[in-house]
Amino acid sequence: MGAGHAHPLHLPGTSPVHRLSPQVKVLAAFMVVFCVVATPRAAFATYGGYLVLLAAVWVIAAIPPGWIGRRALIELPFVVLAVLLPFAQGGERVDVAGLSLSADGLLDGWNIIIKGTLGVLTSLTLAATTSPRDLLLGLQRLRIPATITTIATLMLRYVEVIIGEARRMRIARVSRGHDPRLLWQAGATARSVGRLFLRSYERGERVHLAMVARGFTGAMPALDERPVPRLEWTLGMLPVAVALALVVGAWATA
Amino acid sequence: MSIPALRVSELRFDYPDGHRALDSIDLAVAPGERVALLGPNGAGKTTLVLQLNGVLRPSSGSVEVSGLPVRAEHLREIRRRVGIVFQDPDDQLFMPTVAEDVAFGPANFGVRGPELDARVHDALTAVDMAGHAGRSPLHLSGGQRKRVALATVLACDPEVLVIDEPSSNLDPVARRELAEVLLRLDRTMLMVTHDLPYALQLCPRSVVLDDGRVVADGPTRELLADPELLSRHRLELPYGFTLAGG
Ligand SMILES: Nc1ncnc2c1ncn2[C@@H]1O[C@H](COP(=O)(O)OP(=O)(O)OP(=O)(O)O)[C@@H](O)[C@H]1O
Ligand SMILES: [Mg+2]
Helix, strand or coil, rough: CCCCCCCCCCCCCCCCHHHHHHHHHHHHHHHHHHHHHHHCCHHHHHHHHHHHHHHHHHHCCCHHHHHHHHHHHHHHHHHHHHHHHCCCCCCCCCEEEEEEEHHHHHHHHHHHHHHHHHHHHHHHHHHHHCCCCHHHHHHHCCCCCHHHHHHHHHHHHHHHHHHHHHHHHHHHHHCCCCCCCHHHHHHEEEEEHHHHHHHHHHHHHHHHHHHHHHHCCCCCCCCCCCCCCCCHHHHHHHHHHHHHHHHHHHHHHH | CCCCCEEEEEEEEEEECEEEEEEEEEEEEEEEEECEEEEECCCHHHHHHHCCCCCCCCCEEEECCCCCCCCCCHHHHHHHHHECCEEEEEEHHCHHHHHHHHHHHHHHCCHHHHHHHHHHHHHHHHCCCCHHCCHEEEEHHHHHHHHHHHHHHHHCCCCCCEECCCCCCCCCHHHHHHHHHHHHHHCCEEEEEHHHHHHHHCEEEEEEECCCCCEEEHHHHHHHHHHHHHCCCCCCCCCCCCCCCC
């Protein structure tokens, strides 16, 4: 996708991580997250190990940590939830800065925050180095059911359709003297959100008709059936091996 | 006469909201014939086009493509035979790049590998857009998108080409070049247009649709030379344009 319209979660590049086949990356990310989830909650050093592992991938892929950091904010609501947990739970209590907190709740909160954060960071790393279309290709090649990949493809397209419609409608409104910042014109903005939904739906219908007219039967044709070189699998599974070693180590010493 | 490439008989179509868009349409197009479909806004042209490959299904009556009735069990073959270029290219283009969009149709019909690449390249070359293969269709100009939309259907190599409004949004040179492309294609063609000189240039025969009915069917030159018929159906030649009676 061209610049200026690029997907917000994708950071185009040519690093070895970017060049890996998508199915390798999807599988690797999935397995790393699996290891993270399986780690005992009190294995603090192991979580540090995962962070170092991710940081190493960011260095190789030339992703600035700030870039990932800003996008990781989407998990904020979950963090808030996890922070509230220690107040809510019963059991043994500890005093932190004058507050009486449940020790179990504290560990639970930490568990959610650290696993959630590592999961989000891993997904963001995958998304940053893999274009949305490649992600879909990756899923398709991993034999994920065609319905799922097709729905995902269409969702991607419709997000763009909706953004495009919204932009055109806004330009049309603004050209007729509408100033969206003026409060008394909020009504027009609200109405056009309603229109936007209808128009996007109708356009979605027409896009689908046009796809059907070109022989679409429900599954995206797989265009590129290039087999993955063994080296790529080896490279892609390296971080997985590290994560596996970390989780096994954590259980062995727990 | 041999089996018509397109045969529409006694076709009636009501939209789900009850609006009758087409009423007792009879139309036959011979193989290799190029026919213009004319008529005012809302006449039912687009609705008729969508019947031709089974995207919309008649409320009564029938459509046949080279003798094959448009029915659920033949839809795949019907859609391989009839290629439709939609009125609004934004409805047609949805892949991340022009090349992938052009490949979508033939890939659905089972074309793969080098043959697929060749199809994509030839189709884009035919509309003079080969230099834009890697770009996002969303970033092209209206006329460029129009041409890519045509390429997405050319790549399917259909027997019958149905085009809704080919010349709208094209600059004069692109409009003329597209006419040359279409004339070179040499296949059965049904072309919806408001551009009457374009119809005259490309299609020896025209059908006029108004309010869901066929109101005239004959040689384009004769129809366009009948000012009475034109004005009755809100058709108008461009300013300063007159035709000697045929
Ligand atoms: N989805 C729909 N539901 C109900 N009525 C519709 C729908 N689409 C079109 N119509 C109606 O059917 C009639 C024919 O529409 P159609 O789009 O076929 O016209 P057209 O000849 O292609 O016009 P134009 O030259 O403006 O493209 C119109 O009166 C229109 O309002
Ligand atoms: Mg129309």
